[in-house]
Amino acid sequence: MPERAIGVFDSGVGGLTVLKELRRQVPGENLIYLGDTARVPYGTKSATTVLRYAHEAARFLLEQKVKLLVVACNTASAVALDGLSESYQIPVVGVIEPGARRAIEVSANGRIGVVGTEGTIRSGAYERALRRERADVIVHTAACPLFVPLAEEGWAGHEVTRLATREYLAPLLAEGIDTLVLGCTHYPLLKPMLQEVVGPQVRLVDSAQETAKAVAAQLSTHRLQGQAQPASSPRYFVTDIPDRFERVGGAFLGEPLQGVTTVSLD
């Protein structure tokens, strides 16, 4: 009988940055990825709708007998994490807490910036998570709706991206932030440009890396570590046909994507 896998879900390709980190940090684990590509993006949709989609995705992964669920989407983590944790018997890890904790660790002046989708920023989830860690933290947020399409367009190094980044980050930089949380799983692709625009004095916190660390810790706490040596290749499921996911996703995963299956959630 194969070892139970970790289930990872996102609205689309963005969560592949988390999957990539999981493969690096917990290489003995089998992984199942679900991208809800027929309904992507979640970032511009309401909490009510995202909550429904998140439960549908979680139920699909539970049918695959996953032992731990990773909500590799900031918008879904922001609005659905508590509900998912209460509804199901397995550990559920989101992407917001780990990034927030790390930001508090690295910030010297307690002024932290957060960039994310409209849905994530509007939810206030990062402010709450940061304040739980440090009550007197000062948080400045910016919704950056163009970052996802820019990352998917492959324009990470383009002048258009530089200009948009400057426009979005100017108010945060004016507030003297020394730490910037990348509050969307698409944003690691824009890291070099973001670092260039914010300058070397501002630390970037990549929630994909921090989430993989949190998963490793949860596996240890719950004695759920996999012993697959080596683990089998990740299995990929999407809700639209695989074409675009395979094409765009390769850049997020850092290697070609294969063996993607279409499933229906609704």
Place this chain on the structure above:
Amino acid sequence: MPERAIGVFDSGVGGLTVLKELRRQVPGENLIYLGDTARVPYGTKSATTVLRYAHEAARFLLEQKVKLLVVACNTASAVALDGLSESYQIPVVGVIEPGARRAIEVSANGRIGVVGTEGTIRSGAYERALRRERADVIVHTAACPLFVPLAEEGWAGHEVTRLATREYLAPLLAEGIDTLVLGCTHYPLLKPMLQEVVGPQVRLVDSAQETAKAVAAQLSTHRLQGQAQPASSPRYFVTDIPDRFERVGGAFLGEPLQGVTTVSLD
């Protein structure tokens, strides 16, 4: 008994540019608008998925007893128009044929550019529609995935939009087009910038205006003209909660949006 309405559907707010033109060109008609905001955008999704969504939207509008259906979304028109026309008993008008016909009328050199979403461009629907009108037409297309988020961000006049427009259009301009079809219902918001970038020698064809003309013609052909004088206010339905639709949609409609109801299609 109220007069039967025209049903207009789009993936989100973009089709409001068509609704606006309908109100101007056929002011005596009652209008029902449906935006599939829980699953927007269609432009990055596969033909299979968009076809399913289009039929679900059409069935909802038919339940509202509409007398004519306007597919106010280029992506849905590109992949679903024939299927919808065959499936239902009422006239169905898409946004592609009207724009293509107008482009052939205004082009002097027979070199026509088309900009649209990934889905619309990949479908080849504009090439086919243009060739049906004029066999020797030379068509150059460009998918412009950033135009929709730029329009929705309210950055129509922003330097970021200018740069992105130059990048997308340079290959088309190098081919000597004299006409450019705006093959997405979001793009009329970007018209001033597009005109600035292509220069005064290139004619822009706005499919929203042309589609409203085609609807007027169909109403006349089928003797379906409304006599509502004045027509009642349009009724708006969306699949996500109304907030964002009302906020962003006002810019597309050119006036505040009110009375939006949420419905479920799936």
